[in-house]
Amino acid sequence: MCKGLEQGGNRSSSCLKQGFSSGLVNCELCNSRASLYCQADDAYLCRKCDKWVHQANFLALRHIRCFLCSTCQSLTQRYLIGASHEVMLPTM
């Protein structure tokens, strides 16, 4: 699933290893394993908490959430917009 290895072996340098020594990012609300990152809220969230938080109102629904790699929990290029609309945004 991780295609990072193909990209010139930059995975070790470009992958953002989380600063914690434990190496595991937890959802900020329920402390389970995080699978999304919301840049607008600057928060790591699990799927359920993300659904709860971002379906509260339409302003929150506009936030773009970034999926985290399930292995290394770093940011991917798959994003989530709205209720369940997944897009791939190219890097610029």
Add this chain to the structure above:
Amino acid sequence: MGYICDFCGDQPSLVYCRSDAACLCLSCDRNVHSANALSKRHSRILLCERCNSQPAFVRCAEEKVSLCQNCDWMGHDASTSNSTHKRQTINSYSGCPSSGELSSIWSFFSQSDSAGESACEQELGLMSISENIESTSWDPTVNTISHNSAGVAEVNGDCNVDKGSGWTRTSIPEHRPAPQLLDQPAGSTDTSLPKFCPQTKYPGLSEDDLYDDFNIDEVDLNLENYEELFGVTLNHSEELLENGGIDSLFGTKDMSAADSTCQGAVAAEGSSIGLVYAIQPACSNAASADSVMSNKTDPILYFTTKHAHSSLSFSGLTGESSAGDYQDCGASSMLLMGEPPWCPPCTESSIPSATRSDAVMRYKEKKKTRNIIIYKLCVFVAILVIEGACLIAVLASKERFEKRVRYASRKARADVRKRVKGRFVKAGPQVLSGDVGYRTALNKFPRLRLWKDSCIRTSFAEICLCHHPSHCFQPHQFFNPSVFILGVSAYIKAAAITATTAPWNVSVMGKKACSC
């Protein structure tokens, strides 16, 4: 971004939430950001009062306005005397502060909440004024409206769009024939409409005007419809008088059929609020016409005593679905008490049964065809009404002119893209000075365009050399000062641009991403 809060679309926006990228009024800001712990962390800042689209950056003490960077630069240009104005940086806040706390953060922040509320009340007051204007303006068009203006105004005063109570309130005390019903839907549409356009006075008025024209036509149509039905029933009154008891039976059957169709039609269109009011008169007219006709099977004696009953039955029809019951009660009571008052027609019932059955059959046929015509007309009118209302709603609505996002992915991309001074910039490697200077030189010196295709990246030395293509090799024109200055300025500009957009090689989210 705009003058109106993005959330309620009602009040003017005051603060800007960076995380949500939305302009909000104070109350919506409090509502939205108190929803959960993550929203509380959003940082909000005052909006620029000049352009209302960017977050404010400084507060000018002399002019007493909060300005964004652009407006600040424009307003306090170095060449004017304004450049010496004292400006104070504005801080953002997060959490859920009250107005008092906001006032302490920003000393210039006034209690604008009360201003917003009073504006709302003013708008409501304006609404009621506009309603009165409309109710009186109907007088020349429909004469009987004026009788109901008091009732309409009363309903308006309560701002109560309770259709049933509104209708029954005015129908029961007044023993009037059906034209009063026609006024009623017009009146109640009048009450319902201003509720739908609470935004500002003028759009509300324009929408109401459109609805007014629309309803006038509807009322006229109903009047014609009703008179046609009335006329038909009058023609049949003699026949009906002959065929006393059976007609009441027919009456019940047809009434129940009419009621069911009317109720079905009403239920089908009940989803569109404003239309229910318009459609019900059509149905109620059909049903009431039938009921009138069936009531007219009774002779004049019954007419006087049961006129109140018929008006009550009208109100029952229009108000609730118990209309069927009402009519059945009326019909059955007619059946029960039918014999004694029917002495005059009883004498005529000695006609032989054969001709009577023939007459009955003929009458039945005519009634069926007439009913079919009525139903078709109702359906046609209903369809017209729906189309007209939809058209008007679309035309008069402001949705056409509001910002609409067509593609969520495009909006997402646009939100995320790097901007410099509000313009998109490419985050790729910036082409350096030569191209920039070259392009500006091209615009200034049209002859250089001839060189555009061939010279892709030339240094400005070459430009200096070749700016006169016709005199390309004239050595005494080796150096042209104007082009040289142009090139130098272009160099400086390009350098500045690259400096500001230095982090171009960082990924979308501001963090380096692995391509998983």
